[in-house]
Amino acid sequence: MINYTENIRKISSDLLKSGKVDVVIGYKSGTLPGVNEPFLAKTPEDADKLVWDSQCRLNLANYLTHRKDKVGIVAKGCDSRNINTHIVERRISREQVTVIGVPCTGMTDKTRLKELAGGDILTLTEAGGKITVKTAKGEKTADKNDLLQDNCIRCLHRNPVINDIPAADPVPEVNTTRNNDAIEKIEAMSADERWAFFDDLLSGCTRCYACKNACPLCYCPTCFVDESRPQWVGKGDDPVDVRTYHTLRAFHCAGRCTDCGACEAACPMNIKVRLLTGKLEKSCYERFGWEAGMTSDVRPALDTFTTHDPEEFIK
Amino acid sequence: MTDFEPKIITFLCNWCSYGAADLAGVSRFQYPPNMRVVRVPCSGRISPKMILAALRKGADAVWVSGCHPGDCHYIEGNYYARRKFTLLKELLEYQGIEPGRLHFSWISSAEGVKFAQVANDVIAEVKKLGPAKHFIKKTPGEIAA
Amino acid sequence: MxxxxxxxxxxxxxxxxxxxxxxxxxxxxxxxxxxxxxxxxxxxxxxxxxxxxxxxxxxxxxxxxxxxTFSTDPNDPDCNIxxxxxxxxxxxxxxxxxxxxxxxxxxxxxxxxxxxxxxxxxxxxxxxxxxxxxxxxxxxxxxxxxxxxxxxxxxxxxxxxxxxxxxxxxxxxxxxxxxxxxxxxxxxxxxxxxxxxxxxxxxxxxxxxxxISSKIAFDKIEKKTVLELFEADHWENTAFACINCGTCTYACPTCWCFDIQDENFGTKGVRIKNWDSCMTGLFTLHGSGHNPREHRYQRTRQRFMHKLKYFADKYGEGIMCVGCGRCVRQCPANIDIREICETMNK
Known part of the structure; x- marks a missing residue:
């Protein structure tokens, strides 16, 4: 991991010095242990603040939207797929972006870290695939692999799919088959159980919109939640309004979601919102053989069609 | 449930299914008056927001009907619609909405008979399900009386 | 006692x-x-x-x-009241x-x-x-x-x-x-x-x-003018990571902004007061379409200017923050009020 940081700094500094890019989007160390902050490096000196470890949970493609300058961007596998999506959807042009690709071994889940620590985390260190957290009560160490985010556990593309300057050699992919256990568990329930399950799942939602704002796919000039003529959804804590919001948010990501997990990482109430987007991701694969963001020249699943798409449900 | 008359919000494509409804009427094919028709330019115009809006207002079912694949007035609108509906239906059923609440069909303007037939089928299915129970925005207690 | x-x-x-x-x-x-x-x-x-x-x-x-609550039913004697x-x-x-x-x-x-x-x-x-x-x-x-x-x-x-x-x-x-x-x-x-x-x-x-080892100081913020703080050139950098969600405002015990919405149910309706957040673009969107806080950094700036300057100037009872640390812990992008206060207080 230290290796990654050094390489990222060196590559970014060179890019900035040569004028190939105007800025580099990466991470700097956060003010709290276990949290890093997205950071815009504008000078070679800034590049020395860049870091990389297993606490880079947000998707940096989110910070690319509408940029007019030449951008270097540090990207893990899922971020790179969203950069592709951005290029396809013309949020940024391919020529503008220089991807500094980070082969990713997964990000730690904030809740799992909290559970490991069992209290206020004072320091967090990472070495040799182990994470050590220190609290007032003492120190605890665990394998990083036991602390991964749910989306990282099932990740199929740890290596960036668009990679101009690799920050390190590719890592072996750990999964070869799609793991849909979480979704299938819900599918196996009865209809009423499923309705109740999602009512409970979403019950803590405060409508802070961290899930949509952390999502690189959410860039509409006016989000449907802000539309007023007509107003599609109420803004309060009514459970049907909350459900409408989450259903439509997930649907807007259909065929575009790379399962980067930024939404869940951002949610302050720890709501597993991926259980909605994940269903659509699964459907897209099963129905249309589609995986989002793998290339920068194919339109996403809902923006294309074939004449023989499934239609057994249409009368 | 025998006296239950469902309200079914029906989105009909202007170029095909709306014509089919017209033809069914002119030809005096019988189907019960449970439909509330909304004419749209194309089935591709239908956004999930509209379908949810109908459910939120208490519709017992939603039925969307457009041109047969290949016959779209706008060449390909219904192909996009087909993909959209595939995913929306799966997402809503996954959350616990009964399959019988959402109906899709391709009916050309010459198929007045098919229109009446599908209408009868949809109504029969929704009647069997009974009134909608999910996704309805409830009136607050303060004014419900 | x-x-x-x-x-x-x-x-x-x-x-x-x-x-x-x-x-x-x-x-x-x-x-x-x-x-x-x-x-x-x-x-x-x-x-x-x-x-x-x-x-x-x-x-x-x-x-x-x-x-x-209200009714829009013309037969109701309290119609439109x-x-x-x-x-x-x-x-x-x-x-x-x-x-x-x-x-x-x-x-x-x-x-x-x-x-x-x-x-x-x-x-x-x-x-x-x-x-x-x-x-x-x-x-x-x-x-x-x-x-x-x-x-x-x-x-x-x-x-x-x-x-x-x-x-x-x-x-x-x-x-x-x-x-x-x-x-x-x-x-x-x-x-x-x-x-x-x-x-x-x-x-x-x-x-x-x-x-308590964590401290902030705002003595210099008190002395600076609003414009000096508002026009400082650090805001775009300071706010870069901010995704403009409402996590901080909703977790905050002193954030008090609200939005008023009317919801209709047939001929009856209610007027509701909902939590609102200055982090959203809609918060200041005018009917004309103009938005004085169009850019994301402007909204982030608003939050901290309100907490650390406007409120303090208006009431003279200190800042609009009690240091509970919720926003610091919950922010998905590590926007830390302590750090921003330090930047403003330079």
């Missing part, structure tokens, strides 16, 4: 007795964190957590609150609120009860509450309350201050107001603590305050 000693047994009995007169509210475990809830009969507040995830502001300023929604404000005792959170609700009150405006919804709820606070013996690493004019033992917003007495489950209860006294009477607490108790509480307070 009386200080009672309450042992475990009298605590349980006392709460049950006060529940006859008061509706009890306290922190309870909700899914994976704590939240303030009305306690069921016999249910004890769970006082093992340092902070609830969301602040207790929802007790006086709910996430969604129906303010008025807004009527105040019928509400009840039972006498409540909030058990285990943290001292800085109670102070935060006082700060909210400055906005909701001043020379210009009195918000009846807020005030009715606030006045009905007896605040039975619990001192913080071991502050979290993100607690910077002592820099914000409050602290782990602050008595300003409380009616009773409970201090964990050291022995298993025992409390000292320091009665601070008549309201607090009435609650203690209803609970039947009567055993006065020994004469050295004040010294003991003082010592615990000192230990707790000294355990």
């Amino acid at each position: 009386k200080i009672y000693h309450i042992d475990r047994e009298s605590w349980v009995k006392g709460l049950a007795a006060s529940a006859e007169v008061y509706q009890l509210v306290g922190p309870v475990r909700e899914k994976d964190d704590f939240d303030f809830k009305v306690l069921d009969k016999g249910q004890m507040p769970d006082l093992t957590g340092t902070d609830t995830r969301l602040s207790p502001k929802a007790l006086v300023f709910p996430k969604s609150e129906i303010m008025m 807004m009527k105040e929604a019928k509400k009840e404000y039972p006498k409540r005792a909030v058990i285990g609120i943290r001292p800085y959170d109670a102070r935060a609700l006082q700060i909210l009150k400055m906005n909701y009860d001043n020379g210009d405006y009195q918000d009846p919804y807020f005030l009715n709820a606030y006045e009905a509450i007896t605040f039975v606070g619990l001192a913080v013996n071991s502050p979290s690493s993100t607690d910077f309350s002592t820099s914000c004019g409050t602290g782990p033992f602050d008595e300003k917003g409380l009616d009773v201050l409970l201090v964990a007495a050291g022995e298993e489950g025992d409390f000292y209860a320091k009665i601070l107001t008549d309201k607090g006294d009435a609650w203690a009477k209803a609970a039947g607490f009567s055993k006065e603590a020994g004469s050295d108790v004040s010294t003991r509480i003082e010592a615990m307070k000192k230990t707790a305050e000294e355990a």
Whole structure:
């Protein structure tokens, strides 16, 4: 991991010095242990603040939207797929972006870290695939692999799919088959159980919109939640309004979601919102053989069609 | 449930299914008056927001009907619609909405008979399900009386 | 000023007795964190957590609150007349609120009860509450309350201050107001603590305050002009990571902005007051389509300018932050008010 940081700094500094890019989007160390902050490096000196470890949970493609300058961007596998999506959807042009690709071994889940620590985390260190957290009560160490985010556990593309300057050699992919256990568990329930399950799942939602704002796919000039003529959804804590919001948010990501997990990482109430987007991701694969963001020249699943798409449900 | 008359919000494509409804009427094919028709330019115009809006207002079912694949007035609108509906239906059923609440069909303007037939089928299915129970925005207690 | 000693047994009995007169509210475990809830009969507040995830502001300023009802039915004699929604404000005792959170609700009150405006919804709820606070013996690493004019033992917003007495489950209860006294009477607490108790509480307070390592300073912000701070060139950098979600504003005990919405149901309708967040673009979007805070950094700037400058200038009672650290812990992008305060204070 230290290796990654050094390489990222060196590559970014060179890019900035040569004028190939105007800025580099990466991470700097956060003010709290276990949290890093997205950071815009504008000078070679800034590049020395860049870091990389297993606490880079947000998707940096989110910070690319509408940029007019030449951008270097540090990207893990899922971020790179969203950069592709951005290029396809013309949020940024391919020529503008220089991807500094980070082969990713997964990000730690904030809740799992909290559970490991069992209290206020004072320091967090990472070495040799182990994470050590220190609290007032003492120190605890665990394998990083036991602390991964749910989306990282099932990740199929740890290596960036668009990679101009690799920050390190590719890592072996750990999964070869799609793991849909979480979704299938819900599918196996009865209809009423499923309705109740999602009512409970979403019950803590405060409508802070961290899930949509952390999502690189959410860039509409006016989000449907802000539309007023007509107003599609109420803004309060009514459970049907909350459900409408989450259903439509997930649907807007259909065929575009790379399962980067930024939404869940951002949610302050720890709501597993991926259980909605994940269903659509699964459907897209099963129905249309589609995986989002793998290339920068194919339109996403809902923006294309074939004449023989499934239609057994249409009368 | 025998006296239950469902309200079914029906989105009909202007170029095909709306014509089919017209033809069914002119030809005096019988189907019960449970439909509330909304004419749209194309089935591709239908956004999930509209379908949810109908459910939120208490519709017992939603039925969307457009041109047969290949016959779209706008060449390909219904192909996009087909993909959209595939995913929306799966997402809503996954959350616990009964399959019988959402109906899709391709009916050309010459198929007045098919229109009446599908209408009868949809109504029969929704009647069997009974009134909608999910996704309805409830009136607050303060004014419900 | 009386200080009672309450042992475990009298605590349980006392709460049950006060529940006859008061509706009890306290922190309870909700899914994976704590939240303030009305306690069921016999249910004890769970006082093992340092902070609830969301602040207790929802007790006086709910996430969604129906303010008025109306009818648009021409046959209704009250057609098109807004009527105040019928509400009840039972006498409540909030058990285990943290001292800085109670102070935060006082700060909210400055906005909701001043020379210009009195918000009846807020005030009715606030006045009905007896605040039975619990001192913080071991502050979290993100607690910077002592820099914000409050602290782990602050008595300003409380009616009773409970201090964990050291022995298993025992409390000292320091009665601070008549309201607090009435609650203690209803609970039947009567055993006065020994004469050295004040010294003991003082010592615990000192230990707790000294355990707070996180500090902020805003002395220079006070002296700078609004324009100087507003036009400073750091804002775009400072706000770069911010995704403009409402996590901080909704977790914050002192953020008080709201949005008013009318919702129609046929010919009837309600007027609702919802939490709102200055982080969203819609917050300042004009009817004309113009938005004075069009860019994301402008909204981030607004939040910190309001908390650290505008509020302080307007009321002269310090900043609009009590240092509970919720926003610092919950921000998905690590926007840290302590760091921003430092930048502004340079």
